[in-house]
Amino acid sequence: MSGPEAPGGVGQPTAGVPVAPAAPIAPNLPGQAPPAPSAPVVLPPVKPPNLPPLADESHTTLMSPAGVEEGDGTDWAAVLAVALVAEIGLLWGAACVVLARRRAALSRAESRAEQDRTG
Template identity: 60%
Template structure:
């Protein structure tokens, strides 16, 4: 029905805008215009730097988890070897000493 008249709606009465005070917080508009446009017209707004946007630069998450897992296992193995080495030294000192040294 393109020929139908549009119903007129009464405009709500709103107070005239006033200048914000010195302590007022001014919010940006909800529909802020896009500032950067790519060559194809799409927005380039992102949280990443442009240097990190290339596809070949990203590291797969499985590689990162694998490296962390291998490093953790290596550190635990080293700690266990050091603990066993210290116990072996303490046992050797206890055997070579007098019976009084065996208590502690």
């Protein structure tokens, strides 16, 4: 035998040296740390995304950030109040039309019934 070669052959452990068992390959179980990523991590850009242009004094946009306009444009509470009043008015008008049609139908039915009795 010459030099560094082990008695069991190339790559074999020598007698009397304990051998560590190979690490078991287990699936990722809950509670275990995920494996380290092999690819580089992609981070979001440092520059914020482009924001939409701000509204002029005469225009209102739905994308304008809150608190940027200090009383320049239409107050959203006023717009909401007008929309609510308009919706209530339309519903009231529709209810009045339905009620008028029912009253007209009832009066026609009563007049027909009276004609049948006298007729």
